[in-house]
Each structure stands twice: as structure tokens, then as C-alpha cells.
Amino acid sequence: MTLPRRTLTHILLLGIGFAYVYPFLWAVGSSLKSPMDFLDTGLGLVPPTFMWENYATAWNQASFGTYFLNTVIISLLTVVGTLLLTAMAGFALARHTFPGKKTLIGIIGATFLLPHGYTIIPVFDIVKALGLLDTIWSVVLVQVGGGLVFGTFMFMAYFQSMPKELEEAARVDGAGYNTLFFRVILPLSRPMAATLGLFTFISSWNNFFLPLVFTFGKPELRTLGVGLYAFTSETSTKWTLLCAGAIISLAPIVVVFVVAQRYVVDAIAGAVKA
Structure with a gap:
């Protein structure tokens, strides 16, 4: 050039x-x-x-102190729940063969294409029947459920790229299934866990629709995304304060990304190599 x-x-x-x-x-x-x-x-x-x-x-x-704490709690619980469940499901699908496995993977993949708007009513009914409506746990449960498909496929692809000799060596040393997963496989998947955790954290932190729906009856449980609407009304909008609130809500995401970016690069490099 x-x-x-x-x-x-x-x-x-x-x-x-x-x-x-x-x-x-x-x-x-x-x-x-x-x-x-x-x-x-x-x-x-x-x-x-x-x-x-x-x-x-x-x-x-805008009571940002309360909203900030709610957002931190919801995001962290969502990340932990999503990583734990998707890692276990991804490992099972990557390393085990059973009747109907391909069909199951196809069905799981098809659910990934369903828009949230089409499933919000049955999900709302389930959460209400469980008695979790207007609680932080309702938002966490729904967000974890929404991230299971993507996370499971991410972990499944990552585990398939791992050499099976690692598992065989651990089994020879007497490691059971739980020991193999939690002490050998899971620590080796830190790059993928960091990547998926970062994506999940950002998605949960910025989520507006689900926290609004499932904490509608208790404004004190709102997250930062919903709390920003405190600066708007039917007649006016406090634009300068709205921008200040938006920067406050974005700052933790920037910090988390800076800390976790090297793991993201490692995970993407590993996926490309695989």
C-alpha cells in the first residue's frame, strides 16, 4: 500500500x-x-x-445510590448464575453423547431466536406464580434464563476445543465427575468465563425492560437504567442531569471492560484457533 x-x-x-x-x-x-x-x-x-x-x-x-446498589446486586447475581449453569450445560453437551443430543441442541438453538416480547407474558405469569414478583430475585431469574442458550453454546464450543487427555489424566488420578469439572475444567475455562461474564454483566447492567416489568410495583428496587427516567416528565426533560446520570451508569462498565479485556482477547483467539 x-x-x-x-x-x-x-x-x-x-x-x-x-x-x-x-x-x-x-x-x-x-x-x-x-x-x-x-x-x-x-x-x-x-x-x-x-x-x-x-x-x-x-x-x-434520582436516588442513584439505591439504584446503583440494586444494579450491582442484580448484575453480579446474574453473572454468577449464568456462568455456573451454562458452564455445566456446555460441558455436558461437549463431552457426553446421548440419544436425541442433536435434536436437543437444535431445540435449544431455536429458542435463541425468540424475541423477548413474545415470551414476556408467560414468563411474567411463572414469576408471579412463584411469588417472586417485585423482588430482585425475579429480575435475576429472568435474566439468567435469558442468557442460558448463548452461554451454553459458547462454553460447549470452548470445551470441545480442549484436549481430552486432560480429563483422562484427571480420571487416572482418581478425580470424580464433580472434582474433574470444578477443579480441572472450570479453572481452565477462565478466558471464556471472563468473556461471557463481561457480556452478561454489560447486558444486565444496561437492561431496561426486564427490571421495569418485574419491579414495577416497587420503585425502590429499580435499576440505574430505569432510574434515569426520573429526569423526564410529561412536560420537560432535565437533559444535563440525564447526561450526568448516563455517565454515572456507564462508568462501571468501562472499568469492568478495561480489567477483563485481556481475557476477552484470549477467549476470541482460542475460539478462532479451534
């Missing part, structure tokens, strides 16, 4: 990258503006005056 073409390619890629990053930069800048500056500057990124108190106002006015 000649130098002019390489330069044009870099300019084009930088432009595309900036287009992707611009909404986030705009939200950061708008979160530091006054309401008047927000209207005057429009799509400008740099606020004339930095209103750092917007973050404190957003945190206190």
Missing part, C-alpha cells in the same frame, strides 16, 4: 472512529453544562462553564 493510500485509509478510519465515539463525548460534555448552555451550544463538546455539581445533583435527586 502506497503512502497516500495509507494516509487516506487512516484518515477514513479516524473519521469513522470519531463518529462512533462522538455521542459518548457529547454526553460527557453535556453532563457538565448548565441548562442554558446545553440549549445554546447544541452539539458542541466543550461546555463554556464546567458544572461538576451536576453529578452530585443527579446522584441525590
Whole structure:
């Protein structure tokens, strides 16, 4: 590639990258503006005056402390439940042969294509019958159930790429099934667990529909995604506080991704190699 073409390619890629990053930069800048500056500057990124108190106002006015704690609890429980169940199911499907296995995998895969809107009513009835409606456990249960198919297939593909000699060596040393899974197989699947855990955490953290439906009767159980609507009303929207609340809700995701990104790269490299 000649130098002019390489330069044009870099300019084009930088432009595309900036287009992707611009909404986030705009939200950061708008979160530091006054309401008047927000209207005057429009799509400008740099606020004339930095209103750092917007973050404190957003945190206190919308009960973000409570919503933040709810979101952390729900997201962590969802990640733990999803990883444990999908790892066990993926290992069973990857290493064991039984009658109807292909049919079962096909049925499980077909359920992955069902939109959430078509299943929300029966799921709501089940949660209500279990007496879990308007509890944190209802949101966790439904989110874990929604991530089982994708996670199971991810783990199944990852376990199939592992050499069987590892399991045979562990069995020769006297390891039972539970010991083999929890002390040998599961520790070796840390890259995939980190990747799936990251995706699950982000999905749970940003989820709006399920927390809204299953905690509708108890506003104190809302998550950050639902709590952002505290800044909107029928007549007006507090845009600067809404942007500040959005940045507060995005910050933990950025931190988690930075910490777990090397595991994501390892898992993707392993999947490509397999």
C-alpha cells in the first residue's frame, strides 16, 4: 500500500472512529453544562462553564445510590448464575453423547431466536406464580434464563476445543465427575468465563425492560437504567442531569471492560484457533 493510500485509509478510519465515539463525548460534555448552555451550544463538546455539581445533583435527586446498589446486586447475581449453569450445560453437551443430543441442541438453538416480547407474558405469569414478583430475585431469574442458550453454546464450543487427555489424566488420578469439572475444567475455562461474564454483566447492567416489568410495583428496587427516567416528565426533560446520570451508569462498565479485556482477547483467539 502506497503512502497516500495509507494516509487516506487512516484518515477514513479516524473519521469513522470519531463518529462512533462522538455521542459518548457529547454526553460527557453535556453532563457538565448548565441548562442554558446545553440549549445554546447544541452539539458542541466543550461546555463554556464546567458544572461538576451536576453529578452530585443527579446522584441525590434520582436516588442513584439505591439504584446503583440494586444494579450491582442484580448484575453480579446474574453473572454468577449464568456462568455456573451454562458452564455445566456446555460441558455436558461437549463431552457426553446421548440419544436425541442433536435434536436437543437444535431445540435449544431455536429458542435463541425468540424475541423477548413474545415470551414476556408467560414468563411474567411463572414469576408471579412463584411469588417472586417485585423482588430482585425475579429480575435475576429472568435474566439468567435469558442468557442460558448463548452461554451454553459458547462454553460447549470452548470445551470441545480442549484436549481430552486432560480429563483422562484427571480420571487416572482418581478425580470424580464433580472434582474433574470444578477443579480441572472450570479453572481452565477462565478466558471464556471472563468473556461471557463481561457480556452478561454489560447486558444486565444496561437492561431496561426486564427490571421495569418485574419491579414495577416497587420503585425502590429499580435499576440505574430505569432510574434515569426520573429526569423526564410529561412536560420537560432535565437533559444535563440525564447526561450526568448516563455517565454515572456507564462508568462501571468501562472499568469492568478495561480489567477483563485481556481475557476477552484470549477467549476470541482460542475460539478462532479451534
